[in-house]
Amino acid sequence: xxxxxxxxxxxxxxxxxxxxxxxxxxxxxxxxxxxxxxxxxxxxxxxxxxxxxxxxxxxxxxxxxxxxxxxxxxxxxxxxxxxxxxxxxxxxxxxxxxxxxxxxxxxxxxxxxxxxxxxxxxxxxxxxxxxxxxxxxxxxxxxxxxxxxxxxxxxxxxxxxxxxxxxxxxxxxxxxxxxxxxxxxxxxxxxxxxxxxxxxxxxxxxxxxxxxxxxxxxxxxxxxxxxxxxxxxxxxxxxxxxxxxxxxxxxxxxxxxxxxxxxxxxxxxxxxxxxxxxxxxxxxxxxxxxxxxxxxxxxxxxxxxxxxxxxxxxxxxxxxxxxxxxxxxxxxxxxxxxxxxxxxxxxxxxxxx
Amino acid sequence: xxxxxxxxxxxxxxxxxxxxxxxxxxxxxxxxxxxxxxxxxxxxxxxxxxxxxxxxxxxxxxxxxxxxxxxxxxxxxxxxxxxxxxxxxxxxxxxxxxxxxxxxxxxxxxxxxxxxxxxxxxxxxxxxxxxxxxxxxxxxxxxxxxxxxxxxxxxxxxxxxxxxxxxxxxxxxxxxxxxxxxxxxxxxxxxxxxxxxxxxxxxxxxxxxxxxxxxxxxxxxxxxxxxxxxxxxxxxxxxxxxxxxxxxxxxxxxxxxxxxxxxxxxxxxxxxxxxxxxx
Numbered sequence: 001x002x003x004x005x006x007x008x009x010x011x012x013x014x015x016x017x018x019x020x021x022x023x024x025x026x027x028x029x030x031x032x033x034x035x036x037x038x039x040x041x042x043x044x045x046x047x048x049x050x051x052x053x054x055x056x057x058x059x060x061x062x063x064x065x066x067x068x069x070x071x072x073x074x075x076x077x078x079x080x081x082x083x084x085x086x087x088x089x090x091x092x093x094x095x096x097x098x099x100x101x102x103x104x105x106x107x108x109x110x111x112x113x114x115x116x117x118x119x120x121x122x123x124x125x126x127x128x129x130x131x132x133x134x135x136x137x138x139x140x141x142x143x144x145x146x147x148x149x150x151x152x153x154x155x156x157x158x159x160x161x162x163x164x165x166x167x168x169x170x171x172x173x174x175x176x177x178x179x180x181x182x183x184x185x186x187x188x189x190x191x192x193x194x195x196x197x198x199x200x201x202x203x204x205x206x207x208x209x210x211x212x213x214x215x216x217x218x219x220x221x222x223x224x225x226x227x228x229x230x231x232x233x234x235x236x237x238x239x240x241x242x243x244x245x246x247x248x249x250x251x252x253x254x255x256x257x258x259x260x261x262x263x264x265x266x267x268x269x270x271x272x273x274x275x276x277x278x279x280x281x282x283x284x285x286x287x288x289x290x291x292x293x294x295x296x297x298x299x300x301x302x303x304x305x306x307x308x309x310x311x312x313x314x315x316x317x318x319x320x321x322x323x324x325x326x327x328x329x330x331x332x333x334x335x336x337x338x339x340x341x342x343x344x345x346x347x348x349x350x351x352x353x
Numbered sequence: 354x355x356x357x358x359x360x361x362x363x364x365x366x367x368x369x370x371x372x373x374x375x376x377x378x379x380x381x382x383x384x385x386x387x388x389x390x391x392x393x394x395x396x397x398x399x400x401x402x403x404x405x406x407x408x409x410x411x412x413x414x415x416x417x418x419x420x421x422x423x424x425x426x427x428x429x430x431x432x433x434x435x436x437x438x439x440x441x442x443x444x445x446x447x448x449x450x451x452x453x454x455x456x457x458x459x460x461x462x463x464x465x466x467x468x469x470x471x472x473x474x475x476x477x478x479x480x481x482x483x484x485x486x487x488x489x490x491x492x493x494x495x496x497x498x499x500x501x502x503x504x505x506x507x508x509x510x511x512x513x514x515x516x517x518x519x520x521x522x523x524x525x526x527x528x529x530x531x532x533x534x535x536x537x538x539x540x541x542x543x544x545x546x547x548x549x550x551x552x553x554x555x556x557x558x559x560x561x562x563x564x565x566x567x568x569x570x571x572x573x574x575x576x577x578x579x580x581x582x583x584x585x586x587x588x589x590x591x592x593x594x595x596x597x598x599x600x601x602x603x604x605x606x607x608x609x610x611x612x613x614x615x616x617x618x619x620x621x622x623x624x625x626x627x628x629x630x631x632x
Binding site: 079081082085096110119120121122123124125126127128 | 514517518521548549550551552553554555556558559560561
């Protein structure tokens with residue numbers, strides 16, 4: 001693969017790499033006939049992002065120079081830590097970089113980034129890569145009942161109210177309003193920290209389509225990269241989602257590029273069957289317990305007895321006294337699938353004392 | 354004029370007196386070579402030369418000509434001593450960094466001779482500090498035997514272009530490789546780090562290239578840890594000359610303008626890391 005990016009495009013590409021670096025530690029380069037796809041996935045596999053650059057974006061785009069020899073275009077994976085510094089210091093780079101050439105050199109297993117700068121200076125970086133399979137997030141966006149589209153400036157103004165440390169937020173949609181609020185795993189934290197809730201009228205959106213009232217909880221941190229990219233270029237952001245447990249997708253489109261971020265959401269314990277298959281018997285047990293107590297906001301305490309290698313579960317009602325011991329936090333991967341979320345009915349309850 | 358309280362008798366005993374209205378004109382340039390604790394001072398009629406060395410492979414020299422000083426009196430042909438450079442710099446900046454324009458520290462540096470401490474009188478805003486730093490027997494600086502006749506390749510660049518490259522150098526690389534050639538790539542800096550190779554090329558017809566004299570292709574590697582301190586001198590300078598000789602020894606000469614626009618020089622000599630076959 002060989003491509004050449006002119007002047008301002010280098011800055012755009014750099015910002016795209018920055019946005020991807022907020023999600024994953026590795027960057028996939030996938031040269032396709034329809035353009036270059038640059039992807040990443042988070043370490044917990046709960047978020048996947050892809051920037052697709054059409055051939056229009058490049059001054060020159062050759063996905064596979066050896067197509068006559070019957071070789072397939074190679075897909076490669078690079079360490080984000082190696083690629084990100086090349087596109088750092090955007091402010092002076094935009095002044096000094098005239099052109100950037102990216103080449104995948106198969107015989108030497110190297111991706112070559114060549115920056116042609118002012119005054120004739122050239123910077124050449126030969127980075128080692130790992131050959132890999134293409135990375136895809138299977139997400140049928142057209143099947144999503146809910147679609148929102150808003151200007152990036154609006155979204156930027158909204159997320160600025162959430163502290164940078166805020167991991168997850170809940171997006172609730174109904175036919176008469178949209179709410180975005182901070183999500184806390186444990187009710188203790190809700191009381192101690194600052195919670196933010198913003199309500200938006202459907203008129204504020206360029207596109208507002210509600211197929212099904214729902215509340216989806218996803219990681220805001222992983223989305224911030226895409227939002228700041230969209231804001232830099234004043235592009236609208238559209239979002240497709242369904243009910244809790246189904247992934248939410250955010251898209252930014254332009255003539256020359258398309259960016260998607262797909263995030264997993266927390267499951268809603270009220271569902272009859274979990275929308276995501278649970279790995280093994282443990283999660284099914286928890287869900288069964290939660291279903292039984294679904295009318296109350298519940299907390300699940302998991303106790304691991306390492307010597308016996310068993311685990312037991314204790315379900316407490318939120319109205320019970322606060323347990324003195326610390327709660328064990330499940331691993332980030334499991335959390336996505338098994339953690340409780342406040343049920344729609346209990347959202348209206350006052351915070352637990 | 355600072356420090357006129359000294360008597361004539363005091364002045365007579367000193368074999369070296371150097372005064373500056375702005376001590377920063379000395380401290381800034383000495384910071385550019387302060388990668389080790391000890392420095393060898395060598396004063397002649399022409400001015401002051403300060404030398405710092407590292408592991409017999411690297412030598413840095415700062416030259417402050419006599420006419421930079423407001424007062425420069427030397428009573429012997431050469432005066433040499435060794436002092437702790439870190440302590441000296443702490444004394445020169447004893448009044449802290451002055452951010453008020455027009456206010457600066459004045460310096461009078463005096464030396465009685467062998468066995469005596471280096472005496473420094475520093476004054477700012479009417480407050481006078483006297484510092485006496487013990488001196489040591491000056492070590493003989495290494496003679497890198499780098500003379501103009503042996504120089505095979507020489508380029509002079511504007512510092513701005515190199516500043517960018519040096520600030521981005523891959524620090525996971527143990528060496529910095531410098532290639533100089535009469536044909537492409539002309540002047541190339543290369544690193545070999547954990548993530549891969551990086552090359553910075555400067556063509557001979559670049560705006561930044563003021564002089565380009567390369568007679569034959571030469572590639573030499575230098576330990577990154579040795580060259581890293583030179584970044585300080587590069588940051589202060591406006592022009593840099595890079596020369597290599599037939600043995601692969603490297604000479605970096607930096608042209609530094611001080612606060613008053615006067616010119617001083619800093620130079621670094623470095624031994625090559627290993628024999629590299631010439632391409």
